[in-house]
Amino acid sequence: MGAIVLFFVKVIFFISILYLVFKLGKIVFNSLKSLLGGTVLSLIDEKKLAIDTKAKFESLNELEVLKFVMDTTGWTLAESKSFCDKIKLQTGHVPKAKPTETPKEPSTTLKNHISKEELEINVREKIVAIGKLETISYIIKITGWTLKESKTFCDKIEAELSQEIQATSQKLNKVSATNSKADEDQINLIISKTGWAYDKAKAYFEDIQSYEKESQKVVVIKKSN
Known part of the structure; x- marks a missing residue:
C-alpha cells in the first residue's frame, strides 16, 4: 500500500516539473519574440x-x-x-x-392564386384604409413572402402613391388658380357694368354660379329619365 502511494506521489511530482518547464519555456519564447520585434525568424x-x-x-x-x-x-x-x-x-x-450584398427582389411566387396586378391594387387600397403596418401584415399573409420582401413591396407601392398624389395636387392647384382668375375677371366685369361694390358684385356672381349648377343637375336628371 505504501509503495502505491509513493508511486502516485512520484507521478504527481514529475507532472509538476513538466508543467513548470513548459511555463518557463513559454516565458522565454515570448521574451525572445518581443526582443526580435514579434517574430522568430x-x-x-x-x-x-x-x-x-x-x-x-x-x-x-x-x-x-x-x-x-x-x-x-x-x-x-x-x-x-x-x-x-x-x-x-x-x-x-x-x-x-469585399462584395456588398445586393437586396433581393421579392419572389414572384404568390399564394392563394392572386396575381401581381391584383396584389398591387389591394395594397394601394389598404395603405390608405388601414395603414402601412397592417398592409405589410396582409402582404405576408397573402403571399407567403418574408417580412423584408413584404416591406420592400409595400415601400414601392407607397412611393408610387405619394408621387401620384403629389402630381394630382399640383394639377388641382393649377386648375383652382385658373378658375379663381376667371371668377375675378367676371366679378370685375359686373362691377364695371353696374357700378356695384365688390362684395355685392361677388354675391351676385356666386348666385349666378349656384343657379347654373342647379340648372345643370335638372338637365342631367331629365336626360337620364
Missing part, C-alpha cells in the same frame, strides 16, 4: 509568406488576407497589418474589395 520563412500573401491579395479582401497572415504566423494584429502594408507597398496592389 528561424520559425517563419518570410519569403514564402510574402509570396503567399501576394497571391491571397488577388482573391481575398484586406481583412481576409490579414487573418491569413495572423493564422499562419501567430503574430499579433499590429504585426500582421504591418507585414501586409509592406507587401502592398512592394507590389502596388490594391486589395480586392
Whole structure:
C-alpha cells in the first residue's frame, strides 16, 4: 500500500516539473519574440509568406488576407497589418474589395392564386384604409413572402402613391388658380357694368354660379329619365 502511494506521489511530482518547464519555456519564447520585434525568424520563412500573401491579395479582401497572415504566423494584429502594408507597398496592389450584398427582389411566387396586378391594387387600397403596418401584415399573409420582401413591396407601392398624389395636387392647384382668375375677371366685369361694390358684385356672381349648377343637375336628371 505504501509503495502505491509513493508511486502516485512520484507521478504527481514529475507532472509538476513538466508543467513548470513548459511555463518557463513559454516565458522565454515570448521574451525572445518581443526582443526580435514579434517574430522568430528561424520559425517563419518570410519569403514564402510574402509570396503567399501576394497571391491571397488577388482573391481575398484586406481583412481576409490579414487573418491569413495572423493564422499562419501567430503574430499579433499590429504585426500582421504591418507585414501586409509592406507587401502592398512592394507590389502596388490594391486589395480586392469585399462584395456588398445586393437586396433581393421579392419572389414572384404568390399564394392563394392572386396575381401581381391584383396584389398591387389591394395594397394601394389598404395603405390608405388601414395603414402601412397592417398592409405589410396582409402582404405576408397573402403571399407567403418574408417580412423584408413584404416591406420592400409595400415601400414601392407607397412611393408610387405619394408621387401620384403629389402630381394630382399640383394639377388641382393649377386648375383652382385658373378658375379663381376667371371668377375675378367676371366679378370685375359686373362691377364695371353696374357700378356695384365688390362684395355685392361677388354675391351676385356666386348666385349666378349656384343657379347654373342647379340648372345643370335638372338637365342631367331629365336626360337620364
